Amino acid sequence: MNYAETIDYLYNKLPMFSTMGCTAFKKDLTNTLILCERLGNPHNKFKSIHVAGTNGKGSVSHMLAAILQQSGYKTGLYTSPHLKDFRERIRINGDWVDEDFVIQFVEKVKPLIEKIQPSFFEITVAMAFAYFAEQQVDIAVVEVGLGGRLDSTNVITPELAVITNIGMDHTNMLGNTLEEIAAEKGGIIKEKVPVVIGEKHPATAPVFTSLSSGKNAPVSFANDQFILNEYNFSHQFLEIQVQERQSGTIHKYVLDLPGIYQTKNILTVLQATDILRKIGWNIEDQDVFEALQHVKSLTGLSGRWEIIKENPTVVLEVAHNEDGIRQMVDHLGKLNFGNLHMVLGIVKDKDVTTMLNLLPQKANYYFTNAHIPRALEAKHLQEQAKLAGLKGITFDNVNEALKTAIANASPDDLVIVCGSIFLVAEIEKDEV
Template identity: 30%
Template sequence: MARFQALGDWLAWQEQFHPRPIDLGLDRVAGVYASLDPKPDTIPTITVAGTNGKGSCVAFLEAIYKAQGYRVGAYTSPHILKYNERIRIDGLPVADDDICAAFERIDAVRGDTSLSYFEFGTLAALDIFSRNDVEVRILEVGLGGRLDAVNIVDPAAAIVTTIAIDHVDWLGHTEEAIGREKAGIFRQATPAIVGDRNPPNSLLQSARDKQAELMQIGQAFDYRKQADGWDWFCDRLKLTDLPEPNLQGEHQFHNASAVIMAVMCLQGRLPVDEQAIRQGLTTARLQGRFQLIAGTTPILLDVGHNPQAVQTLLDYLREHFPSVKVHAVFAMMKDKDIPGVLAIMRERVAQWYLAPLKNPRAASEELLTSYFRQQDVTSVNHGYADFSAAFEDARRHALPGELILIFGSFFLVSEYLSHFS
């Protein structure tokens, strides 16, 4: 008999079941996976790691392979509105019943092995993809790479997007240490695609040490923007007059370029024509990344939560809203580099509205206001009961033509989309 019938009950139990919410390591999850699906794993897989840009790369890959007619499984995290967003087949979230059935199968074979919330989800995704005969799997690393649960699968190609300081409690305090962890997804004689022009040497050296087929943007492949469209090229191929990526921001050309390199590397196993690449670039969708809600007072949503991502956000604002007054509804998790983010955005935001989040990891109002005081930022509004109150206050103060920016956390964007979209 199943432990639970409803998806919400399964998830609530998983959040409390394992003693540590984050427990990096492959032994437990690999052992359960072997019991869950003992037959050889032959589905071509692309694993995507990096500090920022993972979700965008998955979205481009998903759209390109779907445009070619492949049955595509994609696994991402975190979700914004519903858990089901994490496990998709052909772009559509799988049903509650399918996830519950996978959780039941995992629970039945795990024995005394304890699994974390993320490990349950990873195993469920792999199980569902296997049972639904997907032809290509795209797996987003949750944290790091080397010890992340998705690394129990050997990829046919691996992408590392960018490297920056984040998750220091688990990955290390330097880019070199973080680079070594991200490089854990590379395999011998397998394409290792790096979408960072200036990655830490540890990432590149790890690829060489593993004898992976290292391909770095600016070295093995690159892109060039034209008046209309852009060109992508490597040493043996050039694609010209490509349509601009549907996802916004200059950094998306980097992400799309890394994705095209991966697609080209896998042509022998997963042939893709140029038309599918073009279609995928223009149909990729991703919630919460420079997501603009049009209106008299437009609203911009962005899940950026570390200095590298927020610098990209600032660049986007300078290009698309160069002289527009910005009202920022803001929150961050307390384990993030809040001072680094404020240092980047303090001059661009006219008014801040601190939105409380019902999450134990969220930075308290007291902590946030202390960081604002340290940086001599005085235009800070706080004391709200919840996100809705903070947002409504921003909406009252913002004049037509000014911009409301909601950024700093996935959870913050989720609050807006849950209540106001």
Template identity: 40%
Template sequence: MEALRYLLSLPRFADQGRTAYRPGLARMEALLAAMGCPHQAYPCVHIAGTNGKGSTASLLAAIAQAAGYRVGLHTSPHLWEVGERMRINGVPASAAWLERAVARYRPLFERVQPSFFEATVALSLLYFAEQQVDLAVVEVGLGGRLDATNIVHPRLAIITSIGLDHTDILGGTLAAIAREKAGIIKPGVPVLTAAQQPDALKVIRQTAARQQAPFHHLRDEVHLEAAVPAVSRMRLTVRTPVRRYVDLELGLSGPHQATNALLALRAAELTLPEVLDDPRPIWQGLRDVKRLSGLRGRFDVLQTHPLIVADVAHNPDGLAAVLKTVDQFHPPGTGRRYALWGALRDKDAPTMARQLVQAGFAVYVAAFENPRAWSAVELVALVQQAGGQVVGAGTVRDGWHLLQQRLDASDVLLITGSHQVVAALPPVLWLHAYASPAQIG
């Protein structure tokens, strides 16, 4: 696996932060030109946003797959294997394919000097071309305007939400961040957004007008008439310009996932002619999103009594959505609340610590080997400063083994804060949420 080791040795934002961030498209243009411009071999949908873009991408990919498309799905970061970043009909690229592709293009990588993210985006687009996908759904990594994925020319651009994240790179205001996200809007290409804040929405509208791109605002076109929550899923009644959908089943939990589902539904209506006449792919895609797309780490219920949930929420907006969902199924006062939590240094850990404490969680601080991570000592101090109880500090697995001994049937354990926290859980925990070990990765 020498080639894979080389790939993992490239500058990685997950490990090095801003020093590994290489904005601009010159390297991507060089890589893809040398690969034969694989990104021009199939249509795609491009998705940016602060939160929800991975779920929205997975939901849309699942609907397209249910409609009979062979669907490539590029998302990041991965939980366990690099191949998760490039899935076809939910199945990650094999390590053998990656090994061959990296070995073949290593001289090109050494000449162009891409980051790890740029290299994996190029490999995703190459893989989709080689596998002859009918459609690719491509999630932005960071921002949009200067992101490596902005090399694609989509049939639809989606901007899910705008929040304060990566402010050191994208800017300190919602308008500045929206400007970067809106950079994925191409001339004449329709754009669909769920953004709500007036400052952010104004920027997106203005960018669309400047690019003569048809503008679709979710709130204006799609109406959620009813949402009935349940653990691991919910039922939705939705009205769109095409039809009224009664009692749709969504295989994800939380009000935020309802919004993501509406975005994916409307995106399917705008890009997949098949669903205009036959709504069955929408029903199947929303219901079976985890199986069809391979989506993991979004309010995954690993156990019900006690309630054990894993979610990769890594900023205050994302954590707020998860905590709201926990409240639906485990109201305050029902039992004790524990959180197994860690965070990377470019995230607003002080605010997240306050959120957990205010929601009544006692916290086990998870430290992991990453130079970008907040240290255990720092996170302990943040929880204590917020007036919360720290029940321990150590590795994710240490925290899991300690907390499982404390849990009663009426308690809840939330495992959150980072993809790296969720990825470090013992694999056996995922067998409750997924039918077989093969579905875990």
């Protein structure tokens, strides 16, 4: 098989959560352990950082990878889902996994695929671990796919575990309360492995403290260690002033990730970096500063308040659950622009009603859907949005919706595409 045929085989042969939802989620680690054993247990051949959380885990993973890379370490990065190309999921120092490796890996494990019928995610995790081991990375940042305890990535024993925050998402699989969801995500906490919690919440902090105590794992909460003093932002950069609580030392950073929600993620990253230093990783202050200013170019991160056009300003934002939409709306409230045009698509298994009720009524809506089975059909989205006081027209294709929004917008207007990672993935940036 060539690369295109190989990817086609993976997409069509293996159940994908992105298209099928919870039916593709395997609720144990058996297949991943079998795959890894057949491959010589590659997950034991490199050091790692494990990152979980409801929101922010992608941004935090990319920022940590950028810092380690800038510090001179050969750094692997495993994230999901991809936006355009499968190989985005597996990177070393920002470079995608080689096509030849993907082809050879799939050919090698094909008999096992036929035998144990793994999910798409289980295969991609095993592929990433095999690649990182073969390439002898110094360390890999591994983002959890879903939850933590039963996620395929949870076969690693990392140098550090990071849990960004806990919100109400994937409740049909992770639980109906913050405490239940925290317990699932806290499943990545390992014996004596330090863990950083990004946001301290009264409902979830006791869960993490108890889990960490049971594993003899030192736990720290980022906002116990750092204070956000102030921030300024533009469409391209976010300037942040952070203070260490204990010493009072003030640090100033410029991020090329301008979403205001990154003010929370940066505290998590700084605390994680502090722990990495304490356990022996050589990370200079200047490397942190440089890395945070160039996260996109170092790692290839996209879709987080990503500006793809000016006059009118067009933003791609992968906010896709209640907390993500809330943070996005908070950001919108701090901007100056003319009229707001929202190109919106949501998947069926989200809390659609809650998300819609958070969105501003004073906006022009262009309802659409990604072309995956999980997507909520544009007409149905329009009907539910109407109940929330949101009015607009429907499109079957997000690019047609965006084209219409831009045509209707004045130069000082803001156009934003949001609601689903898979919707943002279908945007043809070159045609905007």
